[in-house]
Amino acid sequence: xxxxxxxxxxxxxxxxxxxxxxxxxxxxxxxxxxxxxxxxxxxxxxxxxxxxxxxxxxxxxxxxxxxxxxxxxxxxxxxxxxxxxxxxxxxxxxxxxxxxxxxxxxxxxxxxxxxxxxxxxxxxxxxxxxxxxxxxxxxxxxxxxxxxxxxxxxxxxxxxxxxxxxxxxxxxxxxxxxxxxxxxxxxxxxxxxxxxxxxxxxxxxxxxxxxxxxxxxxxxxxxxxxxxxxxxxxxxxxxxxxxxxxxxxxxxxxxxxxxxxxxxxxxxxxxxxxxxxxxxxxxxxxxxxxxxxxxxxxxxxxxxxxxxxxxxxxxxxxxxxxxxxxxxxxxxxxxxxxxxxxxxxxxxxxxxxxxxxxxxx
Ligand code: UD1
Numbered sequence: 001x002x003x004x005x006x007x008x009x010x011x012x013x014x015x016x017x018x019x020x021x022x023x024x025x026x027x028x029x030x031x032x033x034x035x036x037x038x039x040x041x042x043x044x045x046x047x048x049x050x051x052x053x054x055x056x057x058x059x060x061x062x063x064x065x066x067x068x069x070x071x072x073x074x075x076x077x078x079x080x081x082x083x084x085x086x087x088x089x090x091x092x093x094x095x096x097x098x099x100x101x102x103x104x105x106x107x108x109x110x111x112x113x114x115x116x117x118x119x120x121x122x123x124x125x126x127x128x129x130x131x132x133x134x135x136x137x138x139x140x141x142x143x144x145x146x147x148x149x150x151x152x153x154x155x156x157x158x159x160x161x162x163x164x165x166x167x168x169x170x171x172x173x174x175x176x177x178x179x180x181x182x183x184x185x186x187x188x189x190x191x192x193x194x195x196x197x198x199x200x201x202x203x204x205x206x207x208x209x210x211x212x213x214x215x216x217x218x219x220x221x222x223x224x225x226x227x228x229x230x231x232x233x234x235x236x237x238x239x240x241x242x243x244x245x246x247x248x249x250x251x252x253x254x255x256x257x258x259x260x261x262x263x264x265x266x267x268x269x270x271x272x273x274x275x276x277x278x279x280x281x282x283x284x285x286x287x288x289x290x291x292x293x294x295x296x297x298x299x300x301x302x303x304x305x306x307x308x309x310x311x312x313x314x315x316x317x318x319x320x321x322x323x324x325x326x327x328x329x330x331x332x333x334x335x336x337x338x339x340x341x342x343x344x345x346x347x348x349x350x351x352x353x354x355x356x357x358x359x360x361x
Pocket of ligand 1: 009010011038039040041042044045065066096097098099129130209241242243246
């Protein structure tokens with residue numbers, strides 16, 4: 001059996017790594033890695049392959065940026081050519097990025113089976129490109145690997161049959177535990193953030209890149225004003241995504257003096273930072289889940305989340321972009337008056353093994 005494992009953008013790399021490791025432990029299934037090239041900067045892509053120990057991609061589509069249609073189209077035509085000359089039996093897509101959508105459509109139209117890892121998540125907010133990607137991918141997938149119970153409920157409501165659904169837990173959390181173990185044995189003094197960590201016994205970590213937060217001046221200015229107030233009490237460090245950096249420059253936004261901006265960080269350097277943070281302020285889907293897994297307080301600068309278990313069981317709260325709500329939550333965290341949370345079911349480091357078992361059967 002031949003499987004294609006698709007990765008394109010930064011959050012995909014940590015999700016395919018544990019699946020590749022689990023495939024490496026068996027010999028019934030051959031797999032190839034396809035990098036769509038959706039993310040292309042060294043620090044948005046290559047560094048993850050190196051650190052996460054993923055083999056070099058068997059195919060690189062070099063799609064690059066562009067509008068959604070341009071990027072999706074480039075990935076689709078590149079991926080179709082590969083499937084024509086080296087047809088797989090199954091295509092595994094992960095997450096909700098444009099590469100996930102593009103490759104699942106191509107495979108399905110070529111009558112190749114599609115498995116979606118992280119299926120069933122719904123924000124019910126169609127202004128998010130990721131929600132459209134999730135819905136379309138799930139509407140045509142054959143096998144669904146689900147990270148939390150709400151994902152099962154959503155897919156059943158959408159008419160999927162129970163035997164297609166597999167509640168396996170979360171491959172990204174597999175990767176988190178695996179890398180955390182590796183981090184304990186690593187020399188972290190060469191990380192670019194070591195000096196910041198040494199000089200700031202308490203700090204918060206910020207990540208922001210959602211178009212709804214960073215693409216309009218009004219929204220980005222208001223978020224930075226709130227961050228500046230927080231940083232008077234708690235210094236902040238902000239590894240900044242290229243989308244956000246471009247918009248900050250376009251809108252002439254200067255961060256406050258207690259907000260340290262850095263280039264996007266490698267997985268290990270970032271993990272070493274947030275695992276010891278007092279809190280995370282973010283609009284990332286992945287960080288909401290990872291902070292829940294390690295019990296770090298997380299304030300999500302969004303009005304909704306497709307990952308509700310991080311709120312109902314974890315350490316995450318949705319604070320929107322309201323200054324008042326963000327600052328109230330911030331005060332609670334600083335007063336050590338925050339929920340401790342618990343690690344959700346099956347977020348135990350074995351999700352990828354479960355996925356490979358299902359595929360083997
Ligand atoms: C994409 C995903 C989003 C994911 C995010 C993680 C979609 C619809 N969105 O959004 O779900 O959370 O990745 O980062 O798939 N850029 C660079 N270098 C790079 C990559 C991007 O400079 O290596 C620039 C692009 O030119 C563009 C901007 O960053 O101007 C945004 O990149 P893009 O891939 O369009 O979307 P993301 O915002 O990264």
